[in-house]
Amino acid sequence: MAAVALLAAALLASCAAGASCAAGCRKHVAKITEYGAVGDGKKLNTAAFARAVADLSERARDGGAALVVPPGKWLTGPFNLTSHFTLYLDEGAEILASQDMKHWPLIAPLPSYGRGRDEPGPRYSNFIGGSNLTDVIITGKNGTINGQGQVWWDKFHAKELKYTRGYLLELLYSDSIIISNVTFVDSPSWNLHPTYCTNVTISGVTILAPVHSPNTDGIDPGRSFFLKIEDCYIVSGDDCVAVKSGWDEYGIKFNMPSQHIVIKRLTCISPTSAMIALGSEMSGGIRDVRAEDSVAINTESAVRVKSGMGRGGFVKDVFVRGLSLHTMKWVFWMTGNYGxxxxxxxxxxxxxxxxxxxxxxxxxxxxxxxxxxEGIPNDPYTGICISNVTAELAPDAKKLQWNCTDVKGVTYGVTPKPCPELGGRASRAPSRRKSSSSAHMNCQSVPINGRMPKEII
Structure with missing residues (x-):
């Protein structure tokens, strides 16, 4: 994980300084205007983006290639990326997604989902996509990728969609991905969806959607590992970050967990959802997630586990510390009845x-x-460990501050006083026990597979 972080930092330092630096990062650099694109917000530039990526893909193996999008409004239908490639959005550049659904082709559902997420069958294409790629950078001077999602949200609410909405950015089966210094706005559904990917860094990204827009999750890693999310600001109509790994029997059969995920310095606003969700589609398993130094404002819950009977899979070895939460419905929420x-x-x-x-x-x-x-009857959530927590109550706070069923754990230094199910007292001293579900474990130093966890990098 440390090597991945160093590689990501080096790439970010060399490639995020400006369009002129893009030439230093990639041997071949071209502007989208060289392929006939017009940035007036009216001309459809789908063919220009396709020509640009196809042309640069021919040269990408010779030192890499970069496509620079200059200031302007660049309307386009969905397009794919290529390997050894940088998509660079200059200051004032805005890539606009076409609102004409005829420009969004249908594609196959993900194998770990078995069907579209909104509706059965296939799904609409993602706006920016790619599969089996290596060494892809999406960066710039905080240019914008705008999904213009209102038309999709309206049709979703009116139940007029026959197929699942596409995501703003989805990369599949890809390695060595960096997404930095870009703003994503008004996605039709989820914003960033790295799936079946390895070695992904998402840094300094802003994601914005109306807080009541449907399913506009910020970042949803799906069955990925060695992934780092840092210094991101997300306003969302759903979870700001949701770690997933497949849906019921399809996820169990695909059998690829999401693991080794670090989330640092996230700022989230989501009145109806979580700052970080683990699930609900977690049937392939979620392991070794570490979140720290993050802020939630006017958000429903902090780090929420979502599961239920029929899911199978697992969520284990999750370490959260250093949260600052302001106006919350729940601080801690676990759900075992997702249906x-x-x-x-x-x-x-x-x-x-x-x-x-x-x-x-x-x-x-x-x-x-x-x-x-809330765990599951005859399948309790175990090894919950909570320490050094202060929750100051709202004027209209509930009289019952903890409601616990089918959970087991220990606490230390928690106010208000936890429920009896979490009434075991954690030790002050570090524990060297090998089982993360031990009733006597120390909340701040819980071993993983017999080893003490390293600091979050």
């Missing part, structure tokens, strides 16, 4: 395993309820 299933072939007896969930150093103010912790 959405892809079809009627899901195995209702497929139990998820949720264990080793650790929170420390959390301050929250204007809180309605501190903890809503």
């Amino acid at each position: 959405q299933h892809p079809d009627n072939t899901s195995d209702p007896s497929a139990k998820p395993e949720v264990t080793g969930i650790n929170y420390s150093d959390v301050f929250a103010e204007n809180v309605t309820m501190t903890g809503r912790m």
